[in-house]
Each structure stands twice: as structure tokens, then as C-alpha cells.
Amino acid sequence: MREEKNLNICLKILRRHLSTCLKLMSAAQEEEHVGTKRALRDAAAALFAENGFENVSLREITGRAGANVASVKYHFGSKESLVDAVVTELVSPVNQARLKNLDCLEREGDPSVRKLLHGFFDPLLTQLTASALSEQLFFKLMGRLVSERSYELPEILMAQFHEVAGRYVPAFQQAIRGSDSRHIFWSIHFSFGVMSNVLMHGDLLNKISKGLVEREEMERTMERAIDFCEAGFLNGSQG
Secondary structure, three states: OHHHHHHHHHHHHHHHHHHHHHHHHHHHHHHHHHHHHHHHHHHHHHHHHHHOOOOOOHHHHHHHHOOOHHHHHHHOOOHHHHHHHHHHHHHHHHHHHHHHHHHHHHHHOOOOHHHHHHHHHHHHHHHHHHOOOOHHHHHHHHHHHHHOOOOOOOHHHHHHHHHHHHHHHHHHHHHOOOOOHHHHHHHHHHHHHHHHHHHHOOOHHHHHOOOOOOOOOHHHHHHHHHHHHHHHHHHOOOO
8 A cells, every 4th residue: 555655655746746847848848939920021021121022932031040941821811911020020019009199199289290291200210129120221221111022911910001091191281271182182092102201211312422421310300201291291282
């Protein structure tokens, strides 16, 4: 009886140790999976910024991430889904910040066109601090989102953009008495183009001007762009 009792105690201890080991192994595997998924996103984001969405292969992404091609299918399903994941992670916080900015502006009173433009575009700069990309690659990728992405945005982002437009268009109309929604939509559309060019080709003007136009902080360049966009909103043709 004593030997049987000791055996049962040993079995209980063994089961406890085995359970602990299995939990540790599971946690380690989960951490590895999360790390691989993060590495794939970061590698894809950097390559998309450098070369564009259509010019990057899965092998290039997995090579930079230190993973295998099968890991993309495991974590994302396809390259297109990986692109959507990268874009959603980058853009969703920007859209959320735009709505929060507008809430703050409307609580303060009737916002001007300039304040609305800052509320709309400033999140591009604040999101930089949350990105793993360098400043140059981050701005290039944000620019490419506007100018190069040939396939449709994920549904979640389209819904966000509809919500943002549904809030900002009436706010701009309120700021510009007598303006119609078509003028506001065109103005926002052109403003996206301006910001895309600023973000993607920040160094080009310095080269074209042979150094006459010096490089400056992005905040200052954004102010120049907003000057330009504000004039378009206020002075552009209606209808």
C-alpha cells in the first residue's frame, strides 16, 4: 500500500511538471508565431515603401523577415491579405485620429478651413511615432497608399473613409458658406494628391532646384502644403 501511495504521488508530480512544460512550450510557440507575424508585416511595409505594392514578391518579404513563404499563407492567407493588414494597421489609427480631432474642433466652435485641414492631415505625422519604419520610409509608404494602390481598399477601411467623409464634408461646407459637397470632395481629392507628392518626393524639389530649395522639417513642409490646399478650398471653382 505504501509503495502504491508513493507511486501515485510521483505520478501526480510528473503530471504537474508535464502540464507546466506543455504550457511553457505553448507560450513559446505563440510568442514565436506573434514574432513571425510582426516581422512579416514590418518587412512588407518597408519593401512596399521602397518599391511599391506591385513590385514586391513574397520571397523578398520572407527573406527580409527571416521566415519562409509558407508563413505568409499561415498568418495572412495571401500576399493581398498581407498588404491589407499592413495598410489597415497604418491607416486605421489615422482615420480614428481624424474623427477625434474633428470632435475636439467642433466642441471649440465653428472650425476654419485651415483647422479642419490640420485635423485631417496632422494624424499622418503623429502616426509616425507609432510606426517601426524610418521617417523617410513611413512618409513614402503613406504617399503610395494614395497614389499607387491599384486594387480596392479593405472593407473596414472603406467604411472608415465613408465615416470620415461623412463628418468632414459637412464641416468644410459649414466653414465655406455657400459651398456644395462636390466642391468639397474635389478639394479633398486634390489635397490628397498634394500630400502624396509631399510625402513621397520630399527630396526631389531640392535636387531639381539644385539646392536652392533646402530640405526642411516635415512639419514646416506640411504647413506649406496646407497653405496651398487651403487656397484651393477657398478659391476653387464651385459645382
